[in-house]
Amino acid sequence: MSDMPAVGSIRLYDEARPSLPAGDYVLESALAIEQGGGPLDAPPAHRMFFSVQAPLLRLEPGDVADCHPAPQARGSFANQLPHAVLGRRSLPWERSGPGGIPWLALLVVAQGEGLVEAGTVAGLPQPVRAALGAPDTAPATLLRCTSGQVLYDLLPERAEVPLLTHVRQVNLRDSTLAGADDDGWFAVVTANRQPLYTGEGTAYTACLVSLQARDDLWLLDRNAPAPALLVLHAWSFVSTATGGTFEDMMRALSVQGFALPLAAADPAAPAPVDAAGCVPLQRRDRHGEPHDVHYRGPLRGLGEQPFSVEEADISRASAVELGRLLGNADARFLREVVVWHRAAEARERGLVNIKRLTEALKPLLGEGPIRPVRPRALARAGPGAGQPAAMSASTSAISGAGTPTAISMFINASTTTTTRAVAGALSQHIAARLAGDLPRARLWQRPEEGGPE
Amino acid sequence: MSRGADLLRQRLATSGLLPSAAPIARSLARGASAAAPVESTGDASPDASGGTSDDASGGAPGTALPAFIAHSLARWRLLHDIPIAYLVPDTAALLPPESLRFFAIDDAWMEALTEGALMAGGRGSRELAHARDARPQAAHEARALLTEVRAVRQGRLVIGGFGKPAPVAPVAGGLVTGFLLRSELVTRWPGMELRAWTSADPLDVPPGADPAAVEAARPDLVVRILRLERLNPSLLLALFDGQPQMLWLEEPHHAVQFGVEQDGGPPELVLRDLPGATVDRVEVPMRVVSQAGPGVIDVAALALAITNATPNAVPTTAAGLARQLLRAPSRQRFGG
Numbered sequence: 001m002s003d004m005p006a007v008g009s010i011r012l013y014d015e016a017r018p019s020l021p022a023g024d025y026v027l028e029s030a031l032a033i034e035q036g037g038g039p040l041d042a043p044p045a046h047r048m049f050f051s052v053q054a055p056l057l058r059l060e061p062g063d064v065a066d067c068h069p070a071p072q073a074r075g076s077f078a079n080q081l082p083h084a085v086l087g088r089r090s091l092p093w094e095r096s097g098p099g100g101i102p103w104l105a106l107l108v109v110a111q112g113e114g115l116v117e118a119g120t121v122a123g124l125p126q127p128v129r130a131a132l133g134a135p136d137t138a139p140a141t142l143l144r145c146t147s148g149q150v151l152y153d154l155l156p157e158r159a160e161v162p163l164l165t166h167v168r169q170v171n172l173r174d175s176t177l178a179g180a181d182d183d184g185w186f187a188v189v190t191a192n193r194q195p196l197y198t199g200e201g202t203a204y205t206a207c208l209v210s211l212q213a214r215d216d217l218w219l220l221d222r223n224a225p226a227p228a229l230l231v232l233h234a235w236s237f238v239s240t241a242t243g244g245t246f247e248d249m250m251r252a253l254s255v256q257g258f259a260l261p262l263a264a265a266d267p268a269a270p271a272p273v274d275a276a277g278c279v280p281l282q283r284r285d286r287h288g289e290p291h292d293v294h295y296r297g298p299l300r301g302l303g304e305q306p307f308s309v310e311e312a313d314i315s316r317a318s319a320v321e322l323g324r325l326l327g328n329a330d331a332r333f334l335r336e337v338v339v340w341h342r343a344a345e346a347r348e349r350g351l352v353n354i355k356r357l358t359e360a361l362k363p364l365l366g367e368g369p370i371r372p373v374r375p376r377a378l379a380r381a382g383p384g385a386g387q388p389a390a391m392s393a394s395t396s397a398i399s400g401a402g403t404p405t406a407i408s409m410f411i412n413a414s415t416t417t418t419t420r421a422v423a424g425a426l427s428q429h430i431a432a433r434l435a436g437d438l439p440r441a442r443l444w445q446r447p448e449e450g451g452p453e
Numbered sequence: 454m455s456r457g458a459d460l461l462r463q464r465l466a467t468s469g470l471l472p473s474a475a476p477i478a479r480s481l482a483r484g485a486s487a488a489a490p491v492e493s494t495g496d497a498s499p500d501a502s503g504g505t506s507d508d509a510s511g512g513a514p515g516t517a518l519p520a521f522i523a524h525s526l527a528r529w530r531l532l533h534d535i536p537i538a539y540l541v542p543d544t545a546a547l548l549p550p551e552s553l554r555f556f557a558i559d560d561a562w563m564e565a566l567t568e569g570a571l572m573a574g575g576r577g578s579r580e581l582a583h584a585r586d587a588r589p590q591a592a593h594e595a596r597a598l599l600t601e602v603r604a605v606r607q608g609r610l611v612i613g614g615f616g617k618p619a620p621v622a623p624v625a626g627g628l629v630t631g632f633l634l635r636s637e638l639v640t641r642w643p644g645m646e647l648r649a650w651t652s653a654d655p656l657d658v659p660p661g662a663d664p665a666a667v668e669a670a671r672p673d674l675v676v677r678i679l680r681l682e683r684l685n686p687s688l689l690l691a692l693f694d695g696q697p698q699m700l701w702l703e704e705p706h707h708a709v710q711f712g713v714e715q716d717g718g719p720p721e722l723v724l725r726d727l728p729g730a731t732v733d734r735v736e737v738p739m740r741v742v743s744q745a746g747p748g749v750i751d752v753a754a755l756a757l758a759i760t761n762a763t764p765n766a767v768p769t770t771a772a773g774l775a776r777q778l779l780r781a782p783s784r785q786r787f788g789g
Contacts (some may be wrong), residue, residue: 006665007648007664007665007668008663008664008665008706009665010706010709010779012772012773012775012776013772014770014771014772015771065644065707066643066644066705066707068710069641070640070641070642073641078715078748079712079713079714079715079720080710080711080712080780081710081711081712081713081750081778083710083711085707108748110745110746113745113746146744147744149743149744149745150744150745153740153742153743153744153745153749154742154745154749156752157752157753159753160752160753162770162771163752163753163756163769163770163771163774164752164771164774165771166771166772166774166775167772168707168775170706170707171706172644172707174646174647174648174678174681175644175645175646175647175681175705175706176643176644176645176681176682176683176689184707186707188707188775190711190775190778192740192749192750192752193748193749193750194713194720194748194750195748196746196747196748198746198747202746245783246638246642246704246783246785247783247785249551249636249637249638249641250638250702250783250785251785252551253551253552253553253634253636253638254549254551254552254553255552255553255554255555255787256553256554256555257554257555257556258547258554258555258556258633259547259554259556273543273546273547279542279543279546279547281542295542296542296559296562297539297540297541297542297559297562298532298535298539298540298558298559298562298563298566299540299541299556299557299558299559299633300556300557300558300559301554301555301556301557307561307562307565315562316561316562316565318539319562319563319565319566319569320565320566320568320569320572321569322535322536322539322566322569323529323565323566323567323568323569323570323571323572323573324569324570324572324573325569326525326529326534326535326566326569326570326573327525327569327570327571327572327573327574328573328574330525332521333521333522333525333570333573334573334574336519336521336522337522337570337571337573337574338574338575339519340518340519340522341574341575341579341580341583344583344587345579345583
């Protein structure tokens, strides 16, 4: 990672040869043990077999990072050389063409000059079949040029093949490939032909062919039919007079903010979004009745827009529901959120929330001052007090007169395990807390330790 | 003004309820005192500050949000896992073919989603109340993690890992902007490169500038990319940390075209030295073909011509030939 080129820079290399080309290997190891000049018994020699693999009959989609011009593209590509970008830098050297040249070459075949067809290995010349070692029935894509002369015209010279293949390293930090296979190394195989426009949109097929064991290609009989070539990857495109380049397509884009009310080109057509950026939708209720509702997503092209509180606006409800679905769909999230809820609940049970109590007691006590009471049998605070006595301070079911007794009633009514005596002590304690400036406190209290009043 | 905004104002004035609290208020009515205002715990009050540090959500005591939950919320804030129909409810009208649409992500929408996610696994009033109370803090934590999501997705960072560096604080308080590009461009140039700048001023970022040089000189001009992903073969989503003033979309550098120049006459190749200045032009030798169509280049002769044109006649190799054939990647500017 540290050896990345700067963003926007490209490094070019002639080749990247793997230390072992593809093939089957035997690793022999033996020990020689000597003592005082004389050999001693050694363990028998060890033989280990391994094979280095490389693509043989086709490239997998993941091997080809990019093709240019893009498959099925139409445009003025006349001034550009088609090329295939391979995601593994050593791929063109993993097998060997005649004389150690790369085993990949890119041929650009115009319509009428040859045919790419599905076939089997049996369609290849016999010496090539023998060298490949693949069964004759194995499916393979084959390129058949219309004549030996056409193939002779198109095929790069043997010395040209290495010139057309190189390795490049770029920085992919700010590209869509970042995160996937983003070491930034690529091998590029370039064609030796410009896809010229010769009227009416000329269709070309770019074929990445295998040169493994193809010595025959440079000893062609030009008058004989062309031998079939093994195609590892092929794509086609159409060369036209104008358009189709990156700049042309960028210039043709419609650019504006998302979901702007002005989006409708035809003023007579109903606007796709209303002024608040909402899209009208149909909703069916439980009885099957259709309702007109509107919705807006999380993307806004306008300024800040609060949620509408209309019944017909389902935006907020959709967001909440989607969040709930996403949370429930993720097992780990669900597990952790449940644990988190339980922890919070356990904590809350052991905690008297003064602020909420004050809020809740307001209708009881009015706005008048709460009488400070010196706590006598103060509940002990601290973690060492054992099991909390499940005292909840929820703000429900408050009735009665505004006295400490009422507070104790309230606490008593809302808990199940606290004795009345503890509640009495607590009520005084709470009143003290309410009046004083003490921080919110945890009240841990064992029933048997609480001082009865 | 908009109808929705007017209605909202009226409703706010009469009910005193924040709109975001309304559905919760209904669901909580069972357990809550009618007289007590429901929405009161969002602000941390002084008397609550004596608790432990994870109590920042105010009156409702919470436990610290687990790292995975915070990270998931940040991930969803960057629209990961959000179905596209929620983003673009009407594709034909909102995102026609060959269009580029800029947007900002609605924080209120994401807060609602956060609230829903925190309710997962329990529909009791206690969970609802807890989720609602914890929402501001959870949203705050998720916003702080936005800059981390990409590294985690790329496998370069572990959620809540030990000794993990603190995430880079998002600029602009977690405002996320971005664009959706629906175009054949995405299909043809899948590895398209993107740069975003805080300034559209040509004095700050000259049109032909080397992005690495600009970044080294003025790091403040670079807008961090939070997400850049092809959602489908023709749809690109990009999200930024803050609001860029200018965007560059470039051809992918691993597939920069090889080209020759042709202005009516024979094709020519412009030779450049290493800094990139033009030093010479050579005519591209074409192979004489008899049956195949035109356009086949005599590569060996071209390499020789390049060798002869360079000062010390270093033999041209694959990399040298590629360097001369490379054309500068196209760059499209938006904004500014």
